[in-house]
Amino acid sequence: MVLVKKNAHLMPLVGTRTNEQKGAKEMVTLTIDGQKVTVPANSTVLEAAEAAGIHIPTLCYLKDVSQTGSCRVCVVEIGGRLQASCVFPVSEGMEVKTNTPLVRESRRTTVELMLSNHPQDCLTCLRNQNCELQKLSHELNIREVRFEGARSSFPLDTSSPAIARDPNKCILCRRCISVCSEIQGVNILAARERGFETVVSPAWQEQLANTACTNCGQCVLVCPVGALVEKDDTEKVWKALADPDTHVVVQTAPAVRVTLGEEFGLEPGTIVTGKMVTALRRLGFDAVFDTDFTADLTIIEEANELLQRLENGGKLPMITSCSPGWIKFIEHQFPAYLDHLSTCKSPQQMFGALAKTYYPEKAGLDPGKIVTVSIMPCTAKKFEAERPEMQSSGYQDVDIVLTVREFARMIKEAGIDFINLADGEYDAPMGISTGAGVIFGATGGVMEAALRTAYEVVTEESLDKLDFTEVRGLEGIKEASVNLNGTVLKVAVAHGLGNARKLMELIQQGKAEYHFIEIMACPGGCIGGGGQPIPTNTDIRRQRMAGIYAADKDMPLRKSHENPAIKVLYDEFLREPLGEKSHELLHTHYVPRLKYSEVEHPEAKEETKRGTAS
Amino acid sequence: MAEYRTHVLVCAGAGCVSSNCKAVEAALQDELEQVGLAEEVKVVETGCIGTCDLGPVMVVYPEGVFYQKLTPDDAREIVNEHFLKGRIVRRLLYKAPQSEELVERAEDMDFFRRQYRIALRNTGVINPEVIEEYIARDGYAALGKVLSEMSQEQVIDEIKKSCLRGRGGAGFPTGLKWEFTYKAPGEEKYVVCNADEGDPGAFMDRSILEGDPHTLIEAMAIAGYAVGARQGFVYVRAEYPLAVERLSMALEQARSYGLLGENIFGTDFSFDIGIRVGAGAFVCGEETALLTSIEGKRGEPRPRPPFPAVKGVFGKPTLLSNVETYANICPIILHGADWFLGIGTEKSKGTKVFAIAGDINNTGLVEVPMGTTLREIVFEIGGGIPHGKRFKAAQTGGPSGGCLTTEHLDIHVDYESLKQVGSMMGSGGLIVMDEDTCMVDIARFFLDFTRDESCGKCTPCRIGTTRMLEILTRITEGKGEEGDIEKLEALAHAIKAGSLCGLGQSAPNPVLSTLHYFRDEYEAHIREKRCPAGHCIALLKFVVDPELCRGCGLCTKVCPVGAISGKRREPHQIDTDLCTKCGACQEKCPFDAISRH
Amino acid sequence: MEAATRGCQCHALRAQDERYKRLGEIIAQYAGQPGALIPVLHHAQEVFGYLPHDVQVLVAEGLDVPLSEVDGVITFYSLFTSEPRGKYKIGICLGTACYVKGAAAVLEELKKQVGVDIGKTSADGLFTLEVTRCVGACGLAPVMTIGDDVYGRLTPEDVAGILDKYIQAEKNGKA
Numbered sequence A: 001m002v003l004v005k006k007n008a009h010l011m012p013l014v015g016t017r018t019n020e021q022k023g024a025k026e027m028v029t030l031t032i033d034g035q036k037v038t039v040p041a042n043s044t045v046l047e048a049a050e051a052a053g054i055h056i057p058t059l060c061y062l063k064d065v066s067q068t069g070s071c072r073v074c075v076v077e078i079g080g081r082l083q084a085s086c087v088f089p090v091s092e093g094m095e096v097k098t099n100t101p102l103v104r105e106s107r108r109t110t111v112e113l114m115l116s117n118h119p120q121d122c123l124t125c126l127r128n129q130n131c132e133l134q135k136l137s138h139e140l141n142i143r144e145v146r147f148e149g150a151r152s153s154f155p156l157d158t159s160s161p162a163i164a165r166d167p168n169k170c171i172l173c174r175r176c177i178s179v180c181s182e183i184q185g186v187n188i189l190a191a192r193e194r195g196f197e198t199v200v201s202p203a204w205q206e207q208l209a210n211t212a213c214t215n216c217g218q219c220v221l222v223c224p225v226g227a228l229v230e231k232d233d234t235e236k237v238w239k240a241l242a243d244p245d246t247h248v249v250v251q252t253a254p255a256v257r258v259t260l261g262e263e264f265g266l267e268p269g270t271i272v273t274g275k276m277v278t279a280l281r282r283l284g285f286d287a288v289f290d291t292d293f294t295a296d297l298t299i300i301e302e303a304n305e306l307l308q309r310l311e312n313g314g315k316l317p318m319i320t321s322c323s324p325g326w327i328k329f330i331e332h333q334f335p336a337y338l339d340h341l342s343t344c345k346s347p348q349q350m351f352g353a354l355a356k357t358y359y360p361e362k363a364g365l366d367p368g369k370i371v372t373v374s375i376m377p378c379t380a381k382k383f384e385a386e387r388p389e390m391q392s393s394g395y396q397d398v399d400i401v402l403t404v405r406e407f408a409r410m411i412k413e414a415g416i417d418f419i420n421l422a423d424g425e426y427d428a429p430m431g432i433s434t435g436a437g438v439i440f441g442a443t444g445g446v447m448e449a450a451l452r453t454a455y456e457v458v459t460e461e462s463l464d465k466l467d468f469t470e471v472r473g474l475e476g477i478k479e480a481s482v483n484l485n486g487t488v489l490k491v492a493v494a495h496g497l498g499n500a501r502k503l504m505e506l507i508q509q510g511k512a513e514y515h516f517i518e519i520m521a522c523p524g525g526c527i528g529g530g531g532q533p534i535p536t537n538t539d540i541r542r543q544r545m546a547g548i549y550a551a552d553k554d555m556p557l558r559k560s561h562e563n564p565a566i567k568v569l570y571d572e573f574l575r576e577p578l579g580e581k582s583h584e585l586l587h588t589h590y591v592p593r594l595k596y597s598e599v600e601h602p603e604a605k606e607e608t609k610r611g612t613a614s
Numbered sequence B: 001m002a003e004y005r006t007h008v009l010v011c012a013g014a015g016c017v018s019s020n021c022k023a024v025e026a027a028l029q030d031e032l033e034q035v036g037l038a039e040e041v042k043v044v045e046t047g048c049i050g051t052c053d054l055g056p057v058m059v060v061y062p063e064g065v066f067y068q069k070l071t072p073d074d075a076r077e078i079v080n081e082h083f084l085k086g087r088i089v090r091r092l093l094y095k096a097p098q099s100e101e102l103v104e105r106a107e108d109m110d111f112f113r114r115q116y117r118i119a120l121r122n123t124g125v126i127n128p129e130v131i132e133e134y135i136a137r138d139g140y141a142a143l144g145k146v147l148s149e150m151s152q153e154q155v156i157d158e159i160k161k162s163c164l165r166g167r168g169g170a171g172f173p174t175g176l177k178w179e180f181t182y183k184a185p186g187e188e189k190y191v192v193c194n195a196d197e198g199d200p201g202a203f204m205d206r207s208i209l210e211g212d213p214h215t216l217i218e219a220m221a222i223a224g225y226a227v228g229a230r231q232g233f234v235y236v237r238a239e240y241p242l243a244v245e246r247l248s249m250a251l252e253q254a255r256s257y258g259l260l261g262e263n264i265f266g267t268d269f270s271f272d273i274g275i276r277v278g279a280g281a282f283v284c285g286e287e288t289a290l291l292t293s294i295e296g297k298r299g300e301p302r303p304r305p306p307f308p309a310v311k312g313v314f315g316k317p318t319l320l321s322n323v324e325t326y327a328n329i330c331p332i333i334l335h336g337a338d339w340f341l342g343i344g345t346e347k348s349k350g351t352k353v354f355a356i357a358g359d360i361n362n363t364g365l366v367e368v369p370m371g372t373t374l375r376e377i378v379f380e381i382g383g384g385i386p387h388g389k390r391f392k393a394a395q396t397g398g399p400s401g402g403c404l405t406t407e408h409l410d411i412h413v414d415y416e417s418l419k420q421v422g423s424m425m426g427s428g429g430l431i432v433m434d435e436d437t438c439m440v441d442i443a444r445f446f447l448d449f450t451r452d453e454s455c456g457k458c459t460p461c462r463i464g465t466t467r468m469l470e471i472l473t474r475i476t477e478g479k480g481e482e483g484d485i486e487k488l489e490a491l492a493h494a495i496k497a498g499s500l501c502g503l504g505q506s507a508p509n510p511v512l513s514t515l516h517y518f519r520d521e522y523e524a525h526i527r528e529k530r531c532p533a534g535h536c537i538a539l540l541k542f543v544v545d546p547e548l549c550r551g552c553g554l555c556t557k558v559c560p561v562g563a564i565s566g567k568r569r570e571p572h573q574i575d576t577d578l579c580t581k582c583g584a585c586q587e588k589c590p591f592d593a594i595s596r597h
Numbered sequence C: 001m002e003a004a005t006r007g008c009q010c011h012a013l014r015a016q017d018e019r020y021k022r023l024g025e026i027i028a029q030y031a032g033q034p035g036a037l038i039p040v041l042h043h044a045q046e047v048f049g050y051l052p053h054d055v056q057v058l059v060a061e062g063l064d065v066p067l068s069e070v071d072g073v074i075t076f077y078s079l080f081t082s083e084p085r086g087k088y089k090i091g092i093c094l095g096t097a098c099y100v101k102g103a104a105a106v107l108e109e110l111k112k113q114v115g116v117d118i119g120k121t122s123a124d125g126l127f128t129l130e131v132t133r134c135v136g137a138c139g140l141a142p143v144m145t146i147g148d149d150v151y152g153r154l155t156p157e158d159v160a161g162i163l164d165k166y167i168q169a170e171k172n173g174k175a
């Protein structure tokens, strides 16, 4: 019953530039520090050294993301000259030395120079203890900075609700540029000016909030230092928790349970749902709920919307709308295609709307006293929560959004021994969910969850094989077809905004003959979200994804429409999918935005923006 | 062609245009009409003749009389005296700086006599805007020969055999580059000419572009044939508008003659050339940055390998050479590699064009065989140092190079010898400095340049050059500290070894070289707070020599801050606390009683 | 085309402005060609005298190059500017030949006479003072350019007189 069509037009993937794919079969042998090593002919010296178990420090290099050869920290001696090992190709018989006085002196001077133009505010820096520059300085045994002089002094950019920029901490590795343009295809960040005055920033030194930045946070994930960080909202949460008059409700997104453990030294993909719930209770939240609950709800609404569009000749393909990074992207880049989006709010916002209507009604609380906090893998959700459209409860539906990293900091600050916590259980009713809700956390998950429900709703048969493996995995764009009572439903899944752009261009050209498309802004979906633990890379994404599917398997119920709490919700409150109440609380509309700048007359602002080196 | 009894070559190179040669030429034409000689005397506008500081200049053939520093009135006088009456206008002749003798004929001037012109063979001789003049001097014969008689491999072999080395900087064997590009896999290939000429004080390439653009076009077509490219680009700096204009004109002419475009000379070979104008970035002279710039991006260098021959413009195999390098190609093809091998030194064959400037009598362009001594270039061709000052140093290789001192006057200049003494050939800029030049300040000047032009991509260059400049500035301002020299050295070595591209790798050279030859000057600045050359204002002290002062009081009148006092007819004094070191008094004193230390 | 969705008035104004028409033609001529950005910016700067932000947006759209890249290119190359410049651009050469022959003193005098620092435009909008690095007239060092005119063998004393020519011309032009 599931027809699998192999990808007609394979898209280049996020982060899987392996040697096999470069098409190399040939091998070469070289000598590194006297040790012979045989590697594929298209390897770099750095890769060869890794294969030989020799560590070379790096800074600008980030596998799968960026190889500019610009920081010069990874230099090694080849033929008496220094070469950047991260970009230098191996050749047969090459002699490499990675630990000579010349090499050590050069690396050290380079890092000292970097530090001579760096604030060195480690103690108060968000990246303290997780900073590549700090680590490097330690590894290279730098004990003094011999050079001093002018320092860059650019204004901080705190305009965005999601991301804060401090160009003075930037070491110009350009990873963020690479991610933002090559992987995400949003092209917000770029290098401007030159020489010592070079700065990485949006065009015209514009503030992030005034650009088409999607808040996806992928740049934050790759920044080696504290130049790009999430906006820290922990203080707001502490304040709400300390206020005896408020009832603080928390929701946790699907992808958080398989990544939070990393902040406490656990392997990526370790499922820590129970400990997380306990930690939240210990922090003092009054009700601990699960975004998975509204993920299930999203599926019901969205599957019905799709079936309705199919029946009534509505706009197709219909595209998912649960990723706020993606939403902002389409609003800026393809505003003419907004009616392709499902009108469903994201699970976070459905939750917020219900937490201030349905929940207080049921629990006998004053909705005005409720503070809703969400724990998200995502920086874009911070922006989403502040959208004016997201106040259908009569209040701001979601008050505070914390990323996984912020949440972990709160746990640490509270002195909670996370690793040794006992498992806790979510509160009812909004903590009850199914495996379908969990898989929202990975690319293809929404699609898979929707298909599980749509199939059963349409065919009225029970699905014997629940795993739609065609839509799983890290391939950039995935396709599948499902036979629903004779109608072949064609679907596609894209993750990473660069892939989303490609898919949108196909739609523009009339070449995307799909009925339903899932798009997630972040590579890998929310398990690769901009609010996840750092580092986040391809290997780690894979591990987290495995965790997600394991969590799905563990659930007694794995189809959204089987969630008993959702059934109750419809019976008691919403009445029916796509009904009046649903429309009021669970659906929304989108706003076309400008491609370049929110500012109509940018010329006027010109003067104020120049950063100066003093 | 009509028969003219006299040809007048009027230089219309950029230097002479700046000194208003156009007005001189107009007056000349006008006067010729007036006296009815327009049919007998032909005026030819040429590219730079080489003696730019003597401009506007003209050479009258067949006698070869060289007139200099002309005004429109001078031109009229030449018509009336020389052309009508056959009397040479002696007042407008060149006076040899050392002997003070007037020289009538260009070929008797040391400046021209000692030159050997290959790359500049047509520059200053033909009208660059008239393709026929180029063709009349064997132009496009080499292309014809190549297309009709030679295989691609034969052309490459000939260039390899000639041992021609790149004139743009590093001196890499040109033939090898052609071969690499030829052998690189790929259907689409490009030929690029580096006409960015960023080295300040160098204008060889400019003169060729302006004075003989067709030689470049012809050579690029030959290169295109040899390596298998259909498209060429010339990357010219925007500061050379005249070069862009002349080159565009030449390209049009070549196209209309079928020397560019489809099926050149009726063969299968098709080739065309586009111009790309730079936008003010020295680093774009670096080959990978240049390629990136052609692609329309920030001119940031990229790591090599891959080299342009394998992955160049738009990722395709690309042959990239300098203007002067190309200017040597046609003569080599026509006269053969063996002829070329007969000129120059063992490892550096052929000639090199130098742009001599700075504290020297004859500034301008000269082309000499490799191996000519520095002394010949500076003192014989260049006519020595003006105002009877002493030669102190010459900078070759521009901001990437180093300085040569009196002890190097007898070295035979070629790639190897310059490298050996810590400088480099570079593109051929040769800046002469006299005894009043402060070498610490010169190093500071070069670092200011490289810091300003650093692309900012890699750490050592981006931050390192800034730090070096800061230290050097401090030293020249009298705030140098013990340990500064060591810091400079540490930085210099780290930047050289660690930088991504040639700009950073060579930026510290002027510092290392001046530290090597003039370390005492650095020490004097730092320890004694003294500038031995009397240049660094912050370290100067203006003093009145009581022996010489006659108490005339003129200095007190010009001093803007009233720092000078004294009674009439008695020696005056300068209050050093008040003195702002403007130098006005020194200039004013009729008795040279005021000096700076 | 996206710019058409901008609601601002400048669009209507632009339609009547010859310069924008010319810009449209330039962009159309280069669109789709690889490496078109820099040549287009050169032309645009010729037309407008500088590269205002709305021009940058039009170029980005027309050539399908991200705006951040357009800005990155403009700020990289010293000949591009996004600020209006004076009627006459003074370029004092600080190339090696000129420096050795005393260009620094001429620059100081220029700063004094024009009353602005490097890169800035005089209050009357007449002059913008810029430093160039060799215009290839080294034989005449030190050299400065004002617009298309080149002045060589300068001394600080020459400066006032030369500037005055332009100031007078301007006055006479207006009178």
Ligand SMILES: Cc1cc2nc3c(=O)[nH]c(=O)nc-3n(C[C@H](O)[C@H](O)[C@H](O)COP(=O)(O)O)c2cc1C
Pocket (backbone or CB within 6 Å): B165, B166, B167, B168, B169, B170, B171, B172, B174, B194, B195, B196, B197, B198, B199, B282, B283, B284, B285, B286, B287, B288, B320, B321, B322, B323, B325, B326, B427, B501, B502, B503
């Ligand atoms: C910072 C820098 C600036 C350069 N500038 C120029 C230049 O202006 N003109 C030039 O021909 N070569 C320049 N070069 C050298 C080029 O990279 C390249 O080696 C040369 O153009 C190759 O041509 P050739 O083999 O004919 O010399 C420069 C190199 C560096 C590192």
Ligand code: SF4
Pocket (backbone or CB within 6 Å): A118, A119, A120, A121, A122, A123, A125, A126, A127, A128, A129, A131, A132, A133, A134, A169, A225, A226, A227
């Ligand atoms: S970015 Fe890193 S090195 Fe810089 S202040 Fe923060 S922790 Fe310290």
Ligand code: SF4
Pocket (backbone or CB within 6 Å): A123
């Ligand atoms: S590491 Fe050193 S500087 Fe940092 S807090 Fe401890 S003592 Fe202070």
Ligand code: SF4
Pocket (backbone or CB within 6 Å): A163, A179, A180, A184, A186, A187, A188, A189, A212, A213, A214, A215, A216, A217, A218, A219, A220
């Ligand atoms: S948040 Fe995303 S869109 Fe915004 S700058 Fe970073 S990578 Fe680009």
Ligand code: SF4
Pocket (backbone or CB within 6 Å): A169, A170, A171, A172, A173, A174, A175, A176, A177, A200, A219, A222, A223, A224, A225, A227, A228
């Ligand atoms: S902001 Fe961060 S990622 Fe971007 S260039 Fe700077 S240091 Fe690198």
Ligand code: SF4
Pocket (backbone or CB within 6 Å): A216, A322, A323, A324, A325, A326, A377, A378, A379, A380, A381, A520, A521, A522, A525, A526, A527, A528, A529, A530, A531
């Ligand atoms: S994919 Fe997930 S983490 Fe990324 S923006 Fe969308 S919702 Fe946020």
Ligand code: SF4
Pocket (backbone or CB within 6 Å): B283, B300, B301, B453, B454, B455, B456, B457, B458, B459, B461, B462, B499, B500, B501, B502, B503, B504, B505
């Ligand atoms: S050495 Fe200087 S110019 Fe070259 S890449 Fe590095 S920063 Fe740029």
Ligand code: SF4
Pocket (backbone or CB within 6 Å): B542, B558, B559, B560, B561, B562, B563, B564, B574, B578, B579, B580, B581, B582, B583, B584, B585, B586
């Ligand atoms: S140098 Fe200038 S300030 Fe000093 S004494 Fe002479 S005129 Fe006066």
Ligand code: SF4
Pocket (backbone or CB within 6 Å): B544, B548, B549, B550, B551, B552, B553, B554, B555, B556, B571, B572, B588, B589, B590, B591, B592, B593, B594
């Ligand atoms: S001008 Fe010379 S001679 Fe006259 S008072 Fe001054 S120092 Fe003495």
Ligand code: FES
Pocket (backbone or CB within 6 Å): A057, A058, A059, A060, A061, A068, A069, A070, A071, A072, A073, A074, A075, A084, A085, A086, A087
């Ligand atoms: S890690 Fe190789 S140059 Fe930065």
Ligand code: FES
Pocket (backbone or CB within 6 Å): B011, B012, B013, B014, B015, B016, B017, B047, B048, B049, B050, B051, B052, B053, B055, B057, B364, C139
């Ligand atoms: S420009 Fe006329 S001689 Fe050089």
Ligand code: FES
Pocket (backbone or CB within 6 Å): B200, B201, B202, C093, C094, C095, C096, C097, C098, C099, C133, C134, C135, C136, C137, C138, C139, C141, C142, C143
């Ligand atoms: S150095 Fe000034 S014109 Fe060449």
